[in-house]
Every structure is written in structure tokens, then in C-alpha cells.
Amino acid sequence: MKSTHSIGAISVAATLLMAGAAQAEKLTLYCSAQEDWCQLMARSFEEATGIDVDMTRKSSGETFAQIRAEASNPKGDVWWGGTGDPHLQAAEEGLTAEYISPMRGELHPWAISQAESAGNRTIGIYSGALGYGYNTDLMAANDLPEPSCWKDLLDPIYKGHVQMANPNSSGTAYTTLATIVQLFGEDEGFDFMKGLHANINQYTKSGSAPIKAAARGENTIGIVFMHDAVKQAVAGFPIKVVAPCEGTGYEIGSMSIVEGARNMDEAKAFYDWALSAEAQALALEVDAFQVMSNMAAPSSDLAPDMSALTLIDYDFAKYGSSDERKRLLQKWDEEVSTLPQ
Numbered sequence: 001m002k003s004t005h006s007i008g009a010i011s012v013a014a015t016l017l018m019a020g021a022a023q024a025e026k027l028t029l030y031c032s033a034q035e036d037w038c039q040l041m042a043r044s045f046e047e048a049t050g051i052d053v054d055m056t057r058k059s060s061g062e063t064f065a066q067i068r069a070e071a072s073n074p075k076g077d078v079w080w081g082g083t084g085d086p087h088l089q090a091a092e093e094g095l096t097a098e099y100i101s102p103m104r105g106e107l108h109p110w111a112i113s114q115a116e117s118a119g120n121r122t123i124g125i126y127s128g129a130l131g132y133g134y135n136t137d138l139m140a141a142n143d144l145p146e147p148s149c150w151k152d153l154l155d156p157i158y159k160g161h162v163q164m165a166n167p168n169s170s171g172t173a174y175t176t177l178a179t180i181v182q183l184f185g186e187d188e189g190f191d192f193m194k195g196l197h198a199n200i201n202q203y204t205k206s207g208s209a210p211i212k213a214a215a216r217g218e219n220t221i222g223i224v225f226m227h228d229a230v231k232q233a234v235a236g237f238p239i240k241v242v243a244p245c246e247g248t249g250y251e252i253g254s255m256s257i258v259e260g261a262r263n264m265d266e267a268k269a270f271y272d273w274a275l276s277a278e279a280q281a282l283a284l285e286v287d288a289f290q291v292m293s294n295m296a297a298p299s300s301d302l303a304p305d306m307s308a309l310t311l312i313d314y315d316f317a318k319y320g321s322s323d324e325r326k327r328l329l330q331k332w333d334e335e336v337s338t339l340p341q
Contacts, residue, residue: 025050025051025052025266026051026052026053026054026263026266027045027051027052027053027054027077027078027263027266027267027269027270028053028054028056028075028076028077028078028262028263029041029042029053029054029055029056029076029077029078029080029270030055030056030058030063030066030067030076030078030079030080030258031055031056031057031058031079031080031081032057032058032059032060032063032079032080032081032082032083032171033057033080033081033082033253033288034208034228034231034286034288035057036286037081037282037283037286037288038055038057038080038081039055040282040285040286041055041080041274041279041282042055044279044282045270045273045274045279048273049269049273051266051269051270053270056076059082059165059169059170059171059205059206059207060081060082060083060085060086060087060170060171060207061086061167061168061169061170061171061174062169062205063079063082063086064086064087064089064090067079067090067095067096067258068090068093068095071095071259071260074258074259074260074261074262075262076258076261077257077258077261077262077263077264077266077267077270078255078256078257078258078261078267078270078271079096079255079256079257079258080125080255080270080274081125081126081253081254081255082171082253082254083171083172083174083175083207083251083252083253083254084114084122084124084251084252084253084254084316084320085171085174085175085178085251085316085319085320085325086171086174086320086325087118087122087254087255087256087320088114088117088118088122088254088316088317088320088321089320089321089322089325090121090122090256091118091119091121091122091256092118092320092321092322093322094259095258095259096118096121096122096256096257096258096259097121097256097257097258097259097260097261097264098119098120098121099120099121099257099268099271100115100120101123101268101271101272101275102272103272103275103276103294104123104275106275106276106277106294106295106296107123107124107275107293107294107295108124108293108294108295110124110127110252110293111123111124111125111252111293112124114252114254114316117316117317117320118320121256121257122254122255122256123254123255123256123271123275123293124252124253124254124293125253125254125255125274125275125280125292125293126252126253126280126283126288126290126291126292126293127250127251127252127253127290127291127293127306128225128226128227128250128251128253128289128290128291128304129225129226129227129243129248129249129250129304129306129309129311130172130175130176130179130223130224130225130226130248130249130250130251131223131224131225131226131229131241131242131243131244131248131304132147132153132211132221132222132223132224132229132242132244133211133214133221133222133224133226133228133229133232133233133239133240133241133242134146134147134214134220134221134222134239134240134242135214135215135217135219135220135221135237135238135239136238136239136240137217137238138161138214138217138220139220142161142220144157144158144161144220145157146240147221147242148242148244148245149244149245149246150180150183150192150244150245150246150248151192151246153196153199153221153223154192154195154196154199155199156198156199158199158220158221159198159199160199160201161199161201161219161220161221162196162199162200162201162220162221162222162223163200163201163202163203163204163209163210163213163214163219163221163222163223164176164196164200164203164204164210164222164223164224165203165204165205165206165207165209165210166203166204166205166337167328167329167332168329168333169205169206170204170205170206170207171207171251172207172208172223172224172225172228172251173203173207173223174325174328174329175225175249175250175251176223176249177193177328177329177332178249178314178319178328179248179249179312179314180192180193181328182249182312182314182315182319183246183247183248183249183312190331190332190335190336193332193336194335194336194339197336197337197339197341198339198341200341201219202219203337207224207225207228208224208225208228209222210222210223210224211224211228211229211232211239212232214232214237214239215232215235215237215239216237225251225290226241226242226243226304227288227289227290227303227304229241229242230287230289230302230303230304231287231288231289234287234289234302235287241304243304243309243310246310247309247310247311247312248309248310248311248312249311249312249314250306250311250314252316253290255271255274255275257271275293275294276294277294277296277297277298280292280293280294280297281297281298283297284298284299284300287300289302289303289304290303291303291306
């Protein structure tokens with residue numbers, strides 16, 4: 001049976017649909033989660049409301065850049081998924097719209113806190129801890145020791161065996177950069193990133209690409225959110241998931257309505273529906289192992305237990321701000337990416 005919460009969310013969506021039907025019955029969705037989850041969310045919303053969805057999937061950094069480029073003539077309506085930092089920056093720059101959903105009473109406090117820190121221009125939809133995973137077969141074949149800490153990855157023995165995304169395009173990688181700076185301090189943190197750079201075989205565009213490459217046997221160690229590594233392990237690939245011994249950062253995946261959205265009623269309908277327990281339960285159908293923001297949404301026993309991890313007190317307000325994000329990315333570009341490998 002559908003929960004009363006979920007029925008309520010769909011009723012809200014239907015009401016908003018009728019209100020906006022005279023203008024449009026479509027939605028342009030920018031999605032920064034995994035491709036199969038994006039597709040499922042789009043098609044399920046269509047089924048629930050009758051609204052046609054045009055979905056585009058890009059990493060959170062790419063989507064943020066697109067929304068900024070389109071600011072004078074917005075083409076997207078809702079941005080769903082991806083790390084919270086670029087959502088916070090978009091809110092700060094006025095690129096996203098203020099909206100208070102009637103579904104907020106069903107959400108975990110951390111999701112509401114994300115909204116309040118952004119003037120209600122975004123909201124938390126899931127949470128996940130950062131870490132890495134590695135291919136156990138390749139580890140054995142290359143006679144490599146199994147790492148358990150962040151600093152283990154600096155060992156020259158792993159040269160050419162580590163992969164992460166580029167923090168300019170990937171929210172995952174920017175979270176990695178911000179985590180390391182908060183964990184070790186800025187000077188030591190950038191020394192870490194320089195040492196890590198010497199072992200990197202490729203900076204990918206997408207945050208989940210490094211662990212997918214490890215699953216295919218094309219890479220040994222991938223720095224990713226732990227739930228992305230779990231997904232590959234559950235799919236049967238020889239991937240071991242690591243929560244680094246020093247502690248780690250985490251994301252609050254977020255959702256925002258684009259300021260000046262052409263289909264504002266439909267955007268609000270999707271926003272409310274996406275916060276329902278029923279919509280968030282769809283994550284389990286595509287092996288997305290994040291912790292969802294609706295308190296009634298089910299979670300998998302295979303999902304990383306956030307309460308058992310050593311998490312830093314991640315400063316979302318600071319590291320999601322426009323100035324700090326630009327400063328860190330520029331420093332990484334100038335001091336890390338230019339180094340020889």
C-alpha cells in the first residue's frame with residue numbers, strides 16, 4: 001500500500017499540475033545522480049502526474065556551470081541530485097528559486113538545515129559518506145598492500161593505480177578536496193593533494209567513473225562516495241569499500257528549482273513528489289545506497305552506516321560558498337593539476 005505521506009505528495013503534485021495545465025504539461029529536469037536513477041525518477045514522475053519530462057544527466061559541476069550560463073534565459077526547471085556544495089553556490093548567486101515545500105515536515109533535520117543555510121533555495125534529498133574502493137583482483141595481481149587510510153594512497157607503490165574525478169567538473173571530487181583541507185588543514189591538505197596527484201592515472205569528468213573503471217578492471221583504486229563503491233560490489237564486481245581511518249567528509253545531495261523556470265508549477269510538483277517516501281524508495285530499485293532525506297523512506301542493509309563512520313564536521317556553508325569554492329579550485333588548478341606525474 002502507498003503511505004498517506006506519499007499519497008499526499010502525489011495529490012499536491014496533481015493539484016499543481018491542474019493549476020499549470022493551461023500553460024504547460026512538461027518539465028525540464030537536470031539530473032546529477034547516477035544515470036539509471038535519473039531515468040527512473042523522470043519516468044516515475046511522468047507516471048504519477050502525466051507531466052512529460054525532458055531529462056538531461058550531467059555531473060553536478062557541469063550542471064552548475066550550465067545553469068549559470070543559462071541565467072539570462074533559463075532552460076531548466078529543476079536540478080535534482082548531485083553534491084550540495086554547487087547547489088549552495090547556485091543559491092548564493094541567485095540562480096535557484098526560494099521554495100518551501102509542504103513535505104518538509106517529513107524530512108530529517110540535516111535536509112532542513114541544508115535548506116535553511118541556502119535561504120530555502122535548495123534542500124537535502126540524500127546523504128552519503130566519501131571514501132574509496134579498490135579492485136581486490138588487481139591488488140593481488142600487482143602484489144599491492146590493501147590501503148585503509150587516506151594517507152596510504154600517497155605511497156609511491158600506488159603510482160598509476162589511483163583515479164579520481166576533476167574537482168572542476170565533479171561534485172564528488174570537490175567534496176574530496178574540501179574534505180582533505182578540513183581534515184588535515186589547508187597547507188597539509190594541499191601537500192596531500194600534490195602527493196596524490198603523483199599516483200593518479202586519470203582525472204575523470206564524472207565522480208562515479210573511477211570506481212566503475214575499477215569494477216571493469218581498468219583501474220585499481222577509485223576515490224568516490226562509498227555508496228557508489230557499494231553499488232559495484234553488489235553488482236558482483238571484486239570491489240572492496242574503504243572508510244578511511246582518519247575520518248572522512250560527506251555530501252548532502254540536494255535539489256533546487258531554477259530561478260525563472262519556464263514551468264514553475266511543474267517544477268514545484270516534482271520537488272514535492274521527490275521529497276515523498278515513495279519517490280525516495282525508488283533508489284533501492286537501482287541500487288542507490290544513499291541515506292534518503294524522508295524519514296519514512298526505506299534504506300538498504302547494504303548501505304554504509306553513517307552512524308558507524310568517523311565523519312568530520314563538514315562546513316557546508318563555507319565550502320559551498322562561491323568565493324571559497326572558486327579559491328580552492330583555482331589553487332588546485334595552479335598548484336596541483338600542473339605538476340608532472
